Amino acid sequence: MFRAALRVPVALLALGCLVLAAEGSAGTGTAAAAYRADGGHGPGDRDPIDGRVRAAMARMTLPEKIGQMFVLQVNGDTATTTNPTDVAANQALYGAGVRNGADLVATYHPGGIIYFTGTDNLNNPQQVALLSNGLQRAALAGHGVPLQISTDQEGGVVTRIPPPSAISPGNMAIGATFDRDLSYTTAAATGRQLRAMGIAMDHAPVVDVNTNPRNTVDGTRAFSDRTRTVSVFGAAAVTGYQHNGVAATAKHFPGLGSAEANPDTGIAVVDETREEILRTDIPPFRAAIAAGVKSIMPTAVIVPALDPTRTPAILSRPILTGLLRNQLGYDGVIITDALRAEALASIPQPQVILGAVHAGNDELLLPTDPPAAIATLSAAVRDGTVSRQRIDRSVYRILRMKAELGLFDNPFTTGEAVDSTVGTPAQQQVMAEAARRSITLLRNATGLLPLPADSGRHVLVTGWGFSSVPALADKLNGRGLVATPMWTGSPDAQTIRQVVAAAGASDVTVVLTNNAWGDVTQQNLVTALLASGAKVVTVAVGGPCDIAYLPTAPVYLAAYGYRDVSLTALTDVLTGGQPVGRLPVTVRTPDGSRVLYPYGSGIGYPTTAGGR
Numbered sequence: 001m002f003r004a005a006l007r008v009p010v011a012l013l014a015l016g017c018l019v020l021a022a023e024g025s026a027g028t029g030t031a032a033a034a035y036r037a038d039g040g041h042g043p044g045d046r047d048p049i050d051g052r053v054r055a056a057m058a059r060m061t062l063p064e065k066i067g068q069m070f071v072l073q074v075n076g077d078t079a080t081t082t083n084p085t086d087v088a089a090n091q092a093l094y095g096a097g098v099r100n101g102a103d104l105v106a107t108y109h110p111g112g113i114i115y116f117t118g119t120d121n122l123n124n125p126q127q128v129a130l131l132s133n134g135l136q137r138a139a140l141a142g143h144g145v146p147l148q149i150s151t152d153q154e155g156g157v158v159t160r161i162p163p164p165s166a167i168s169p170g171n172m173a174i175g176a177t178f179d180r181d182l183s184y185t186t187a188a189a190t191g192r193q194l195r196a197m198g199i200a201m202d203h204a205p206v207v208d209v210n211t212n213p214r215n216t217v218d219g220t221r222a223f224s225d226r227t228r229t230v231s232v233f234g235a236a237a238v239t240g241y242q243h244n245g246v247a248a249t250a251k252h253f254p255g256l257g258s259a260e261a262n263p264d265t266g267i268a269v270v271d272e273t274r275e276e277i278l279r280t281d282i283p284p285f286r287a288a289i290a291a292g293v294k295s296i297m298p299t300a301v302i303v304p305a306l307d308p309t310r311t312p313a314i315l316s317r318p319i320l321t322g323l324l325r326n327q328l329g330y331d332g333v334i335i336t337d338a339l340r341a342e343a344l345a346s347i348p349q350p351q352v353i354l355g356a357v358h359a360g361n362d363e364l365l366l367p368t369d370p371p372a373a374i375a376t377l378s379a380a381v382r383d384g385t386v387s388r389q390r391i392d393r394s395v396y397r398i399l400r401m402k403a404e405l406g407l408f409d410n411p412f413t414t415g416e417a418v419d420s421t422v423g424t425p426a427q428q429q430v431m432a433e434a435a436r437r438s439i440t441l442l443r444n445a446t447g448l449l450p451l452p453a454d455s456g457r458h459v460l461v462t463g464w465g466f467s468s469v470p471a472l473a474d475k476l477n478g479r480g481l482v483a484t485p486m487w488t489g490s491p492d493a494q495t496i497r498q499v500v501a502a503a504g505a506s507d508v509t510v511v512l513t514n515n516a517w518g519d520v521t522q523q524n525l526v527t528a529l530l531a532s533g534a535k536v537v538t539v540a541v542g543g544p545c546d547i548a549y550l551p552t553a554p555v556y557l558a559a560y561g562y563r564d565v566s567l568t569a570l571t572d573v574l575t576g577g578q579p580v581g582r583l584p585v586t587v588r589t590p591d592g593s594r595v596l597y598p599y600g601s602g603i604g605y606p607t608t609a610g611g612r
Contacts, residue, residue: 049400049404050400052403052408053399053400054396056144056145056399056408057399059143059144060143060145060395061143062378062381062388062391063109064109064142064143065391065392065395066109066377066378066381067108067109067110067111067374068109068110068111068394068395068398069377069394069395069398070110070112070363070364070370070373070374071110071111071113071114071148071150071335071364071366072110072113072114072370073093073114073115073116073119074090074100074101074119074121074135075087075089075100075119075120075121076100076101076119076120076131077120077123077127077131078101078127078130078131078134079101079102079105079131079133079134079138080100080101080102080134081099081101081120082099082100083120086100086119086120087099087100089119090103094107094108094370095107101131101135101138102134102138105135105138105139105142106141106142108371108374109143110147111147111148111398112147112149112150112363113135113147113148113149114149114150114152115128115131115149115150115161116160117160117162122151122160122162124164125164125165125196125197125418125423126415128198128199129196129198129413129414129417129418131198132149132197132199132412132413133198133412135147135149136149136198139411140411146402146407146408146411147407147411148200148247148398148401148402148407149198149199149200149201150199150200150201150247150249151199151202151203152203153199154168154170154171154202154203154204154206154221155167155169155190155431155563156168156169156171156172156173156220156221156560156561156563156566157170157219157220157542157562158170161193161194161197163423163564164422165193165422165423166190166424166427166428166430166431166565167431167563167564168187168190168434169186169435169560169565169566169569170220170221170560170561171205171206171223171233171237172219172220172221172222172543172561172585173220173435173438173559173560173561173566173581174223174434175222175223175224175230175233175584176437176440176558176560176581176582176584177437177581178582178600179437180232182433182434183205183223183232183234183236183237183240184236184237184239185240185430185434186237186430187204187205187236187238187239187241188240188241188243188244188430189240189426189430189431190202190240190241191240191242191243191244191245191246193422193423193427194246195245195246195413196413196417196420197418197422198411198412198413199246200245200246200247200402200405200411201246201249201294201295202241202247202249203251203297204237204241204251205223205233205237205238205249205250205251206218206251206252207223207230207234207250207284207285207287208221208230208252208255208256208257208281208284209222209224209225209226209227209230209255209257209280209284210222210224210257210585211225211258211280212257212258212259212260213225213517213545213585213587213588214260214517214518215256215259215260216261216518217252217256217259217262217263217264217268218256218257219542219543220542220560220561222257223584224585224599225257225585225599226585226599227279227281227284228283229584230284231284232287234250234284234287235284235290235291238250238291238293239292242292245405245406246405247401247405248288248293248295249293249295249296250285250289250295250296250297251297251298251299251337252298252299252337253285253296253299253313253319253320253324254270254277254281254285254306254313254319254323254324255270255277255280255281255282255284256268256270256299257281258271258272263299263300263301263312263337263341263342264337264338264341264342264343266342266343267302268300268301268302268343269301269302270302270303270305271304271305272305273305274305274306276305277305282323282328285324285328285330286328289328289330289332294332294404294405295332295333295334295335295363295401296324296334296335297335297337297365298313298314298320298324298336298337298359298361299313299314299337299341300312300313300314300337300341300343301313301314303319306319312343314336314339314344314356314359315352315355315358315359317358317359317360320359320360320361321360325360332397333363333397333398333401334360334361334363335361335362335365336361336363336365337365338366339352339353339356339364339365339367339368339373340366340368349367349372349373349376350372352367353367353373353376354376354377354380354385354386357377357380357386357390357394358386362393362394362397363398364377431565432565432568435561435566435568435569436569436572436577437580437581438559438566438569438581439557439566439569439570439573439577439579439581440557440560440579440581440601440602441556441573441579441581441602441603441604441605442544442547442556442558442583442587442601442603443547443553443556444554444603445554445555446554446555448508448535448537448554448555449537449555449557449573450573450576451476451481451508451574451575452575452576453479453480453575453576454479454480455480455481456481456482457482457507457508458482458505458507458508459476459481459482459484459506459507459509459510460484460486460499460502460503460506460510461473461476461483461484461509461510461512462485462486462487462488462511462512463487463488463510463511463513463522463525463526464488464489464490464513464514464522464541465487465512465514465541465562466489468512468541468562468567469485470485470487471564471567472485472510472567472570472571473485475567475568476571476575479571479575481575484502484506486498486499486502488525490522491521491522491524491525492521496524496525496528497528499528500528500529503529503532503536504532508536508537509529509534509535509536509537510536510537510539511525511526511529511537511538511539512539512540512541512562513526513541514542514546515542515543515546516546516549516550517543517545517546517548517549517590522546523550526550527550527552530552530553530554536553536555537557537574538550538553538555538556539557539558539559539570540556540557540558541560541561541562541566541567541570542560542562543560544558544587545588547596547597548587548589548596549590557573557574560581578605579602579603579604579605580602580604581602582602583597583600583601583602585599586598586599587601
């Protein structure tokens with residue numbers, strides 16, 4: 001079996017014990033002083049990086065320092081784009097003088113740029129590398145401080161950079177392998193590819209403990225509903241990223257796993273007690289800190305047990321300075337989740353900006369109105385509301401992180417680095433192994449699986465996934481079956497009747513679901529297919545808890561994802577590959593009163609059934 005050359009360091013093998021010991025305690029450490037007027041990163045520390053950072057700060061103006069605290073987006077596939085659509089989008093966000101990334105860097109001096117697909121940043125690896133180099137040249141031509149270029153490449157459902165880059169199947173899929181080495185190797189492969197494209201920060205991993213199966217923000221983005229599993233796998237991922245020159249970001253502090261709403265789209269509340277939070281949600285962040293995580297991202301969740309004023313965590317000094325800095329002893333970079341989140345929409349932006357700084361954040365990500373946000377912080381420093389020393393503390397942390405990542409030495413990449421790293425067979429194999437070992441068979445009551453490859457059997461592939469349904473059909477056709485796709489999404493009654501009719505003319509029907517627990521129409525489709533007498537294989541390509549809402553489904557698989565890497569692994573299992581994944585979560589009845597499938601559940605094929 002393939003094993004990547006990079007392995008989890010021996011130090012991580014003891015992490016499980018560290019995590020278990022920490023789960024019952026809130027922590028008593030005191031954060032080191034990040035920047036002192038008399039010098040040193042903490043008491044008596046005089047190191048080469050410290051001197052380099054101080055020298056850079058001494059050359060910076062106040063506007064340049066304030067700019068370092070902002071991480072912004074820019075439209076365009078090059079730093080000097082003249083594409084009319086991108087130019088118009090940049091001018092709408094930043095003013096008439098900002099046509100492209102080079103203008104943005106020269107005008108507002110942001111410390112970081114975050115890449116998105118919808119902003120025309122991520123078209124192909126070579127283009128991304130050229131964009132990164134162009135932005136870095138613009139930064140160095142100004143104040144001489146390299147940019148922190150980042151993206152959200154978690155893998156699975158949150159994947160910004162598309163193929164041909166090798167894509168991880170996502171955290172829950174990795175959790176289902178029960179192999180922490182794969183958390184390290186997939187993060188390492190992602191990190192190597194990102195750095196080759198000039199990206200030195202990944203806003204990953206998610207280290208939320210997904211205790212609420214109806215959680216709409218985490219789901220398969222979480223490793224597990226078990227604190228220890230998340231802690232160990234999260235720390236391994238942090239190490240994998242950072243061993244390859246990419247700063248990891250542990251998120252979403254102080255934990256979103258028990259929430260139901262997504263702060264990006266609504267108000268999220270964690271109603272756990274302080275004791276429950278310290279026991280369940282905080283240990284993965286402790287583990288990430290112990291692994292040396294370079295940044296932690298709080299989010300706009302309301303946690304009354306930690307802040308009775310119900311101030312969102314992202315703006316809460318008791319949570320960020322009191323708990324994260326003082327009790328947990330974290331002295332790295334704190335970067336906000338997106339400040340344009342819906343959960344903050346009712347708060348005036350000046351309050352958001354100053355509240356985020358007062359709470360203890362170092363970097364302010366994606367404010368709603370960036371020029372006004374920068375002006376707000378600048379005015380607060382001028383009138384003494386925010387001290388220059390406070391700005392310096394954050395800038396020191398930010399620049400130190402950049403120096404530790406080697407960005408002051410060389411922030412650039414090359415086309416050769418892209419070609420030799422991104423999407424190579426070695427990187428693809430790492431991701432394929434993780435996906436292949438994640439596929440979990442929970443029920444095979446009728447013995448319908450595996451489907452004999454090269455049998456010419458007619459298979460209807462239907463259900464959720466506009467692209468997933470035809471993609472899976474194509475893969476099954478490649479294994480010698482005759483597969484027909486029939487996408488339904490959230491089907492109405494007429495669509496369900498059409499699918500049932502098509503199933504009647506097929507030997508087997510494979511139906512995909514994604515979060516069917518919240519979509520009764522998906523449930524109705526599966527129920528109707530089963531009632532018709534069709535031979536049905538149900539596959540969850542989202543979270544595995546759909547089975548609780550489909551109690552009569554006789555054959556059920558959890559794939560944990562719908563990206564190509566997961567569909568390829570699913571195809572292998574459907575056609576005879578042994579399913580070896582196990583549930584990284586507990587599946588309960590919809591009312592939560594009874595366990596249906598315990599943590600660790602999963603079955604294989606009898607060897608006599610053709611499993612290989």
